[in-house]
Structure formats: structure tokens, C-alpha cells
Amino acid sequence: MNTTDNIGHVHPLTHVISKISQIFTEMGFTIASGPEIETEFHNFDALNIPEHHPARDMWDTFWLTNRSKSSDKNDTGVLLRTHTSPVQIRYMESHKPPIRIIAPGKVFRHEATDATHEAQFYQLEALVVDEHISVAHLKGTLETMFEKIFEKKTNIRLRPSFFPFVEPGFETDMSCFKCEGSGCALCKNTGWIELGGSGLVHPTVLENAGIDSQKYSGFAFGYGIDRITMLKYGIEDVRLLYQGDLRLVTQF
Amino acid sequence: MKVSYKWLQEYIEETLPPVEKVADALTMHSFEIEGIESCGDDNILDVKILPNRSHDCLSHYGIASEIASVLNFKRKELLPVFEIPRTSNIKVSIDTKLCTRAVFVHIEGLKIGESPEWLQEKLQLLGQKPINSVVDITNYLMYVFGQPMHAFDGHTVAVDWRGNIALSIRNAKAKEKITLLNGKEYTLDSSVMVIADKDKALDVAGVMGGLDTGVTEKTTDIILSLSNFDAVSVRKTSKKLGIRTDASQRFENKISPVLIDRVLPYALKLISEIAEGSVVGGVDEYPKKQVQTVITVPFQKITEMLGVEIPPEKIVEILSRQNISVKSISLQDGRQAFGVYTPLERLDLTLPEDIVEEVGRLYGYEHISPAHISPASHVEINTPHYVSMIIRNTLIACGFSEIYTYSFVPQGYIEIENPLASDKNFLRKNLADAMAYSLEYNFKFLDLLGIKEVKMFEIGTVFNKEGESLHLSLGAKFPKSKQSHVSDEEVVKAIRAIEEALHVSIGDISVVGGIAEIDLQKILHEVKIPEKYPSFDASILPVEYKTISPYPFAVRDIAVFVPSAVNVEYVAEIIKKSLAPIVVRFSLFDTFTKDDKTSYAFRLVFQSSEKTLTDDEINAVLSPVYESLKSQEGFVIR
Numbered sequence: 032m033n034t035t036d037n038i039g040h041v042h043p044l045t046h047v048i049s050k051i052s053q054i055f056t057e058m059g060f061t062i063a064s065g066p067e068i069e070t071e072f073h074n075f076d077a078l079n080i081p082e083h084h085p086a087r088d089m090w091d092t093f094w095l096t097n098r099s100k101s102s103d104k105n106d107t108g109v110l111l112r113t114h115t116s117p118v119q120i121r122y123m124e125s126h127k128p129p130i131r132i133i134a135p136g137k138v139f140r141h142e143a144t145d146a147t148h149e150a151q152f153y154q155l156e157a158l159v160v161d162e163h164i165s166v167a168h169l170k171g172t173l174e175t176m177f178e179k180i181f182e183k184k185t186n187i188r189l190r191p192s193f194f195p196f197v198e199p200g201f202e203t204d205m206s207c208f209k210c211e212g213s214g215c216a217l218c219k220n221t222g223w224i225e226l227g228g229s230g231l232v233h234p235t236v237l238e239n240a241g242i243d244s245q246k247y248s249g250f251a252f253g254y255g256i257d258r259i260t261m262l263k264y265g266i267e268d269v270r271l272l273y274q275g276d277l278r279l280v281t282q283f
Numbered sequence: 284m285k286v287s288y289k290w291l292q293e294y295i296e297e298t299l300p301p302v303e304k305v306a307d308a309l310t311m312h313s314f315e316i317e318g319i320e321s322c323g324d325d326n327i328l329d330v331k332i333l334p335n336r337s338h339d340c341l342s343h344y345g346i347a348s349e350i351a352s353v354l355n356f357k358r359k360e361l362l363p364v365f366e367i368p369r370t371s372n373i374k375v376s377i378d379t380k381l382c383t384r385a386v387f388v389h390i391e392g393l394k395i396g397e398s399p400e401w402l403q404e405k406l407q408l409l410g411q412k413p414i415n416s417v418v419d420i421t422n423y424l425m426y427v428f429g430q431p432m433h434a435f436d437g438h439t440v441a442v443d444w445r446g447n448i449a450l451s452i453r454n455a456k457a458k459e460k461i462t463l464l465n466g467k468e469y470t471l472d473s474s475v476m477v478i479a480d481k482d483k484a485l486d487v488a489g490v491m492g493g494l495d496t497g498v499t500e501k502t503t504d505i506i507l508s509l510s511n512f513d514a515v516s517v518r519k520t521s522k523k524l525g526i527r528t529d530a531s532q533r534f535e536n537k538i539s540p541v542l543i544d545r546v547l548p549y550a551l552k553l554i555s556e557i558a559e560g561s562v563v564g565g566v567d568e569y570p571k572k573q574v575q576t577v578i579t580v581p582f583q584k585i586t587e588m589l590g591v592e593i594p595p596e597k598i599v600e601i602l603s604r605q606n607i608s609v610k611s612i613s614l615q616d617g618r619q620a621f622g623v624y625t626p627l628e629r630l631d632l633t634l635p636e637d638i639v640e641e642v643g644r645l646y647g648y649e650h651i652s653p654a655h656i657s658p659a660s661h662v663e664i665n666t667p668h669y670v671s672m673i674i675r676n677t678l679i680a681c682g683f684s685e686i687y688t689y690s691f692v693p694q695g696y697i698e699i700e701n702p703l704a705s706d707k708n709f710l711r712k713n714l715a716d717a718m719a720y721s722l723e724y725n726f727k728f729l730d731l732l733g734i735k736e737v738k739m740f741e742i743g744t745v746f747n748k749e750g751e752s753l754h755l756s757l758g759a760k761f762p763k764s765k766q767s768h769v770s771d772e773e774v775v776k777a778i779r780a781i782e783e784a785l786h787v788s789i790g791d792i793s794v795v796g797g798i799a800e801i802d803l804q805k806i807l808h809e810v811k812i813p814e815k816y817p818s819f820d821a822s823i824l825p826v827e828y829k830t831i832s833p834y835p836f837a838v839r840d841i842a843v844f845v846p847s848a849v850n851v852e853y854v855a856e857i858i859k860k861s862l863a864p865i866v867v868r869f870s871l872f873d874t875f876t877k878d879d880k881t882s883y884a885f886r887l888v889f890q891s892s893e894k895t896l897t898d899d900e901i902n903a904v905l906s907p908v909y910e911s912l913k914s915q916e917g918f919v920i921r
Binding site for chain 2: 037038039040041042043044045049052053056058059060061062063064066067068083085086089093094095096097111129130131137139141143144150151159161163164165166167168170171172173174175187188189190191192193195198199200201202231233234248264265266267271272273274275276277278279280281282283
């Protein structure tokens, strides 16, 4: 039973973003950010998603009115970023390797909303660029992060996937923190929870941002923070997070 | 894509393992199987073919070949390439750069009717409607090999005075009209590619054939048409005309021109067997033959990128399973490398990194052990993040709770071209409007939440004419009994606390109706940024989140006079003992003493997660509480 208190409450998304930020700053990552209104160049072209490529269909985009189509990087923004990946490009444009960043931020997708889909949500981007960065480093970093968030020994499983800005590209699964892999309702009896995309940075993306892809390699991932928050706390409907509803917030 | 398990077996020598095993193998090494549906004695797999594998895998043979790679099976031998007998009857000119190959075969003596049962069943299995034998064969073979095909009725194609057919692949003329097989008339322009005879367009290239030249049961001779078109051109045309077909989907993902060689012998064989047609002759216009891609991959690149040591023999073995041949070569700098020769249909393989993926996914990513990266020497402090941290901590201490609201609103400066709803067509220009709404909204829940007033804040991006900016809004709402300026004062107090915590002056902020909004962008540069983030404890609390009940709550107060010697904990304990789970909140809200008696007033909030509670249900909980209070010496219910 709750008792009255005089201390305010932090939104659950903030709890998770703060925790992730702490985990990564302790690992020597810088927190980077970028605009929510993006250029076509940063959101698509620089990420190896040219216009008229079928891969663009993977992102349902909100476009702004009064825009002129152009792929120039100094252009004004014409769309709401569909992912936090443009922050990778913006950071690489202004920084040289070694790079270790995370970029938690709001993204937008033009899709019908339901309990597990929102037109706005938060994504966690991470980018590491250095000499000799490998899939093993991606796995190790993900294990550390999810073990600290879910406070359980975690295994990471990578499955082949495709995102134009990585090669190889993966769908990332973590071992279920509830049943620890033995199978339960949360993981639909598979023992694994799907998190989202990751991979080694595509050489074209490095070159687009002015980094020598012969010398440097890197990994990147982008996961839904809303999804992690819902998993962590058992929140059943993503839309609750944006209602300004204290019945949710005061529980945290 | 829907894939029949039984069809897959037709292209593999070994007996396939059970469908679940096949699905698992593909999911872990190729692409996800999103579902398996049993269909008679067959199973239909729903394969989520990745965009980079849509060149070679939007077909049963493509998937079968992928299974052969993953499970190290042998592919069945395909029919040999058909050498098309030349004919002077048909002439073709490719008048566009966007068509890389065009094959036309004239077939005569056809008897077209319904397809045999086995063919009808195959199409129905994939949800397709059988039409007639020739059309069914072209459709079926597209699902098998991924090469779209079309047949024109030979008698509907224009001939010259010698009886010859002159076909061309060209851009449509301005305002050229064509009625397609869907029965609709389209007006084309020069961005649309067509297959035409000397008089008219017969087909929108890669998208759909014309109605007038379509094959019917009366057709006796056909021009079988197989081409390779530019992906972007087909995609643009398909979008422009609003027609998406199985053919356009395959072309817009770009396919290899050699798929024509693979499918043609099967097409002619089936047309001959089922519709008794015989080949007169044809043309194959293929001016620039596809060249095999050779990729140089240094030995150590594979190990370096994957982070696991794989012996070169193993790499060669993995690649050969995929029909990728490998030669050892020495680079100029003395390093050893693989010269990798890729199959023509694998248009996804162009870079060394692509080969790394091919090795990694078949080797198995599960064999890669996690490794740690060294930390960077310098961590930059992100100013908005730091300032937001400080503000949040300050406001929490002042009793303000944080909310997140929507960026989409009905009015603002920046408009969305394709909004989800007519009242979500602008980006928010402030946070205050949402704050005003949220204050009212949450005010209804004071008792449920056990709070005396609503105090909230939001930090978020707003969008002005000049662009986007980070804002903070604060709001407070007190019950009417308090004086109206109390809310405003509470907000001002909180702003002063932020100024103190950040050592900046925010300046004059107007507080209206208990709401203030601050443009943080204006103060960010004034904040002194530390070398390191403050070590706020960011441990995630072990919160047991409870689902918010959609049913209304009810409030009941219990006031009781007790002898002054009795303390409040004793009284509370008596009440607590009798409470049921539908009491979601219980708190003391008033105390006063008169003579030797003290009055304690408790507030109980009732709510169910399953239904709206009735008075009877609430009273059933309250009655025993009253009874046990009354039974106490000197207790009097008020």
C-alpha cells in the first residue's frame, strides 16, 4: 500500500535512459545527440540507403511540408528521423576515431499505433569505430549492457539480418531474463528475447563520413528504449508512456 | 514470401529434415521464418527474405539453394540452357539503357485449356488463381525461379507486310495509353518503359501486360517474353501507376539476367507437354553479358572482423557450399588473400565485408566468444544531457514528477505532409499546452494517487519557425481550497531551485495558471560543465509495476473518536486488518483532539482491476471495519 510522499517521480523511460547512460559512460562512451528533424542525407543517403532503393521501405517516414527533395548534407531537414542512426553520421563528420558513443533519442515512424507500436518512441544508438573492432566486441558490449540492465547473467545471440548501414548485419536476441533461457510466457517459450538490429559498420558509411574503412572498423546497434523499459517493468502498452499519466509515473 | 516445403524438396538430392528443422536452420543462418502453416500434406513457410537476398531468394529454387548451403546438401541438376533457334520472323531493338536483356520465343500449335490438376494445386497452395495453362506455367515458374515471364497472343501483335514482328523495348510516348490485364486504362509518359510492337505498347515493362494481347483459351500461338529490367525504373513505374505485382516486386529488387537461362528450358518443356506448343524460333538480345564478380579478401580480414579464428580450409569449404569458388592469391604487400568468385545470381556480394558475412553466418555466430573493448581515454560531457540530469534531480526533490507527452499536435509552425490523423498534423511548438491538459487529467486522480496537489514537469524538444529547441515545462495545480497563487508560487520556487543547482539565472519567466515554460537552449551555454558526470545513482529500482485499472475508483472516509491515550498506529492497524485487495489506498487525512478524545479520519480508495465496484461490494469491506472499531473500548464512529 502506498503512502503519501513529497518526492516527485522520474518517468520510467528516464530511469532506463539514465541507467544506460551510466553503464556506457563508465565504459568510456560519450553521449551524443542530434536533431529530431533530419535531412534526407543524414537519415538515409549517408547510411547507404539511396533513394528508390527497396530498403527505404523498411522505414515508414513522416515528411515535412514545403520540402524540396535533395540529398545534400547541408540541406535543411525535411523529415522526422526514423532512427537515431543519423547521429552516427553527424558524430563521425566532426570526430576522428577512436569513437565510442551512444545516442539515446526520440525517433518517429509513420505506422498505426497499438499496444506495441507508437509513432514516436526512443531508440538507443551505439557506435564504436576503432582499429580491429569485431563481432566479438559487439557481443561483449551487449552482454555487459543487458546484464547490468536486467541484473541477470545474459547471453547474446546474433542472427543474420540486413540493414544497409551494416555488414554483416544481425538481429540481436538476449537470453530471457525471466526464465534464464528455460522458456516462459515473456519469451514465448523460446528462451530468447528479440531486441533489434546490430552489425559491423558498413565500409560505405565510414567512407561517407570521411573515415578510412581500410584502417578502421566498427560496430553499431539500435534498440528501442521503450521496448527495453516495457520488458524491464512489465508495462503492457507502449502508449501509456506518452499519456502524461501520473498513475504510471508515480509507480517509479 | 510463402514457400512450399514440398516444392523445396524437388530441388535437393537429400531428403529434407522435418519442416521445423529447416525453419530453424534458415532462421539461424539465413533469414527469419515468420510462420509455418500446415496445408494438406504440405507446409507453407512464411519466409522474411531480407532486402539484400531478394535478388536471388524470391523463389523456391533460391530458398532450396540456400538450404543446400546451410545444411551442406546437394542441389539437383537443372535442365541445360536452351539454345534458341534463330528466326527472322521476330526482330527486337532495345531502345533504352534500362533493359539489359530481352528474350522472345515464338511458339505455335498451342492447345490452351485448363491446367492439369497438379499445376492448379501448386498455384492454389500459394493463394494464386489458376487462369489457363500457359499463363499458369509462366506464373508457376516465376515462383520457382524468380524470373517473371509473360506471354503475348501471337495474333494480336502487329506484323509488317512481310509477316514479320518488330518488337522494341522503349520509353512510352507522352500520353500513350494502354489498358492492362487488370482492366484499367493507364496514360503513360516517357519515364515508363514499355514493350511495344510497331504500332502500340503491349506491356508496361516489368509490371503488367496489356489486356488486348493477353493469352486466352483461343490463343494458338504466343510470343513468350522474358526480360531483365532496371530495378529503379520498375520501382518508379510501379509507384507511379500504383500497381505492385509479383513481377514488379522481383524486378525492383534487381535480378540477374542469367535467371532467364535457368527458367527458359522449363517453360518450353511445360508448354510443350501441357499445351502442345512447338518452338518456331526466337531472339535473345543480351548486348552486355553479366560479368562474374571477383572479390579479393585478405585472409586475416575474416578473422579480424568476426573476432574468431577460422582455418582457411574451413572458409573455402563454407564458401563452396554456396557455389562460391575461391582461389588463393598473394597481394602486392605479401599478404595472402582469397580471390572469391561469386555466383551470378548473388548480386548482393560485391565487397570483402559481404564475404565476411557469408563465412560468419554459415560458420555460426554462436561460435564467436564475447570480447571487451578498451575504454576511450576521454569522455565528452553532453551538455543537454547533463543539464537535464540536474534539472530532473532538482525537481524530483521539489516534489515534481516527470511526464512525457506527444510531439504531434493540431497546431504549430512545422507541418507534417503525411500525418497519422488530422489532429496530429503539426509538431508541438511548446510543452505548456500538453502540461495544461495533463494537470487537469491527473487532478482527477488526487485521491487515487494519495497526493494533495499535482506537480509535474516535462523536458523535450519543441519546434519553432527557427527550428528545434530543448524546453522545460513545469506545472502545478492545487485544490480550490488553496489560494490561486499557490500554484504559481510553487512553480517559481522550483525555478529558483533549478537556478541554484545550475548556477545560472533563468531570468523572468511568466507563470500563468500554474504553468511555466523555459527555453533551455538559451541557458545551456551559461552552465558550467564539469569534467565528469555527477555520480547520481542510476540503479533501476526493483519496481513492481501494477497495471493501471481502467475502472473508476471510489473514495470513502472513516472517522473515529478514540480515547486520547490511544495512538494512531493502533487505530490504523485495526482498520488494516479488515481491508480487502480492492482497497488500493489507505491514508490518514485529518486529526483533531476535543477534550479527552481524539478524532482520526482515514481515507480509503477502492478500485478493482476487473470491474466497476458497486456500493454493496464497497460496504461489504467497510462493515467489518466499522464492527471491529466499534468493538474497541471507548471508540465512537463519527
